[in-house]
Amino acid sequence: GQQVMQIPQYQHVQEGEDFTTYCNSSTTLSNIQWYKQRPGGHPVFLIQLVKSGEVKKQKRLTFQFGEAKKNSSLHITATQTTDVGTYFCAGPSTDSWGKLQFGAGTQVVVTP
Amino acid sequence: GAGVSQSPSNKVTEKGKDVELRCDPISGHTALYWYRQSLGQGLEFLIYFQGNSAPDKSGLPSDRFSAERTGGSVSTLTIQRTQQEDSAVYLCASSLEVSGNTIYFGEGSWLTVV
Numbered sequence: 001g002q003q004v005m006q007i008p009q010y011q012h013v014q015e016g017e018d019f020t021t022y023c024n025s026s027t028t029l030s031n032i033q034w035y036k037q038r039p040g041g042h043p044v045f046l047i048q049l050v051k052s053g054e055v056k057k058q059k060r061l062t063f064q065f066g067e068a069k070k071n072s073s074l075h076i077t078a079t080q081t082t083d084v085g086t087y088f089c090a091g092p093s094t095d096s097w098g099k100l101q102f103g104a105g106t107q108v109v110v111t112p
Numbered sequence: 113g114a115g116v117s118q119s120p121s122n123k124v125t126e127k128g129k130d131v132e133l134r135c136d137p138i139s140g141h142t143a144l145y146w147y148r149q150s151l152g153q154g155l156e157f158l159i160y161f162q163g164n165s166a167p168d169k170s171g172l173p174s175d176r177f178s179a180e181r182t183g184g185s186v187s188t189l190t191i192q193r194t195q196q197e198d199s200a201v202y203l204c205a206s207s208l209e210v211s212g213n214t215i216y217f218g219e220g221s222w223l224t225v226v
Contacts, residue, residue: 042217096168100215104154
């Protein structure tokens with residue numbers, strides 16, 4: 001069945017550094033969404049990408065959707081302690097219409 | 113309401129007891145989802161509703177789990193004869209429609225089975 005994979009599983013970052021986390025789907029996606037979950041909190045929607053090759057920015061966060069619409073990336077510049085949390089990507093399931101298939105997430109830890 | 117509301121926020125129950133978790137979605141949202149998240153883990157899909165019907169129940173872990181939705185609004189997730197492995201956060205989410213729409217999560221119901 002469809003798989004959505006995220007790498008790395010864990011990301012330790014020094015405050016001020018940049019990093020990128022990746023999301024790969026085994027199938028072509030009509031869109032991809034990113035969510036952020038702070039420790040002890042619930043996932044919160046960040047952004048949705050729909051078009052092939054689309055790039056969107058939110059302040060220090062840059063999201064990209066691959067040309068083949070099977071992969072996506074999230075790049076964070078000048079990491080801050082407020083960036084701590086787990087970042088999930090998700091795409092519409094091809095196995096079950098209506099289901100949103102989440103990746104396992106990238107847990108980000110920021111060292112001051 | 114302004115957001116997805118879940119109750120109880122925390123529940124400690126004895127092994128073998130039944131529990132009911134409630135979700136009140138965002139007003140006007142026709143799709144409703146239940147996910148489960150064990151400590152430090154990802155999001156495990158359980159079930160979704162389109163209106164009052166549940167086209168996909170494949171994620172329910174066992175026949176001890178059931179869910180219903182009435183009036184196209186409130187949903188209840190019931191776990192019968194709870195086991196320790198049922199301990200997790202149960203997250204409800206809703207969206208305007210099914211099929212790729214952004215979903216909005218509630219704060220979750222933290223279930224601990226002792």
